[in-house]
Amino acid sequence: QSALTQPRSVSGSPGQSVTISCTGTSSDVGGYNYVSWYRQDPGKAPQLMIFDVSKRPSGVPDRFSGSKSGNTASLTISGLQAEDEADYYCFSYAGSYILLFGGGTKLTVL
Amino acid sequence: QVQLVESGGGVVQPGRSLRLSCAASGFTFSTHGMHWVRQAPGKGLEWVAVISFDGSNKYYADSVKGRFTISRDSSKNTLYLQMNSLRAEDTAVYYCAKDLAYRGVIAPFDYWGQGTLVTVSS
Numbered sequence: 001q002s003a004l005t006q007p008r009s010v011s012g013s014p015g016q017s018v019t020i021s022c023t024g025t026s027s028d029v030g031g032y033n034y035v036s037w038y039r040q041d042p043g044k045a046p047q048l049m050i051f052d053v054s055k056r057p058s059g060v061p062d063r064f065s066g067s068k069s070g071n072t073a074s075l076t077i078s079g080l081q082a083e084d085e086a087d088y089y090c091f092s093y094a095g096s097y098i099l100l101f102g103g104g105t106k107l108t109v110l
Numbered sequence: 111q112v113q114l115v116e117s118g119g120g121v122v123q124p125g126r127s128l129r130l131s132c133a134a135s136g137f138t139f140s141t142h143g144m145h146w147v148r149q150a151p152g153k154g155l156e157w158v159a160v161i162s163f164d165g166s167n168k169y170y171a172d173s174v175k176g177r178f179t180i181s182r183d184s185s186k187n188t189l190y191l192q193m194n195s196l197r198a199e200d201t202a203v204y205y206c207a208k209d210l211a212y213r214g215v216i217a218p219f220d221y222w223g224q225g226t227l228v229t230v231s232s
Contacts, residue, residue, distance in 0.1 A: 003154070036218035038155070045205055045222035046147075046155065057220065089155050093216045097169035099145075099157040 004029065004090055004102035011108040017078040020105045022090030023071060028100055030071035034093035037066060037075045039086045040104075046089065050075060077107070085109045112136040112221045114206050119226030122196055132189040132206030132223055139187040140164070143209035145219060146180060146191050148202035148228075158204070159191065163213045174200075196230045203227050 005023040012018040022029065022037075029035055035053045038046035048057050050066035053073065063078045073092070077084055090102035118130040132144070146158040159170045159180040168180050179192040189206050204226055207219035 034216060034218075038219075040155075045224055046219070047222070048210070048218055048220050051210065051218040051220075091155075091157075091217060097160070097215065099160070099171075099217055101147075101155040101157060104154040 002100075004092060004100055006088075006090060006102040006105045008103070009106045009108065011110055012077075012080045013110045014080055014082060016080050017076060018080060018107065019077075020075045020088050020090075020107070022073040022075070022092075022102045024073075024092055024094075024100070025071055028071075028092045028094035028098075029068065029073050031095065032093045033068070035066065035068060035073040036091045037064075038089045038091065040089065041086050049088075080109055082109050112208065114208065114221055114223035116204065116206055116223040116226040119204065119228045121229045121231060123232050124197060124230055126196055127192070127194045128196065128228060130191040130193070130204055130206075130226060130228070132191075134187045134189065134206075134208070137208065137221075139182075140184040141212055143211075143213065143215035144180075144182060144189045145207045145209060145217065146178075146189075147205045147207055147219070147222075148200075149205070149225075150199075150202040153202075156202075157217075160209070160215045161189070162215050167215065169215065193228070196228075198230050201228060201230045 037050040054066040208221040210220035
């Protein structure tokens with residue numbers, strides 16, 4: 001199983017919206033509603049931001065939203081803030097107890 | 111509050127073994143699947159293994175299957191990863207992570223430890 005495909009980097013200015021894509025196949029992203037997103041700051045452990053495609057854990061601002069269309073999932077951050085700058089990883093169940101991460105996307109706030 | 115604390119990392123020669131531990135607290139350890147996830151230096155995250163809430167089911171990434179063994183001791187609230195036949199490509203920070211779902215094994219991971227670094231080098 002190959003890792004899910006994410007853009008290596010995205011950027012946006014404060015107040016703007018950015019979307020990070022995560023492309024898989026019908027065997028993973030497209031086949032299950034078990035997509036989650038993680039934020040990772042340098043030298044820190046990842047943090048869950050979105051699960052089951054579009055659900056937010058308590059404490060995650062509603063500026064963060066998730067969606068899926070076909071084999072591509074997306075994380076959208078609206079009202080971008082400087083503190084949103086981090087690496088973001090998507091994740092999906094791929095059946096038969098195979099669990100896949102995306103390659104990660106570095107978000108830069110200009 | 112939920113805490114996961116890994117230990118056991120270090121420098122090990124290729125072909126040797128190492129056992130990682132993850133001490134859990136702040137939640138009912140015996141009702142949640144537990145995972146190991148690793149991250150090579152400067153690279154992305156890679157799921158390694160999961161063990162079910164009662165230890166009866168274990169699943170592994172192809173990259174470690176046959177070399178790594180995940181286990182748990184609910185009397186000690188501790189998760190383990192026995193790593194044998196280590197290779198240079200196993201060099202990474204190893205995180206333990208809790209499955210969000212009651213008795214779940216397919217993620218998401220709602221809590222993570224701080225990680226422990228394993229370096230495989232001669």
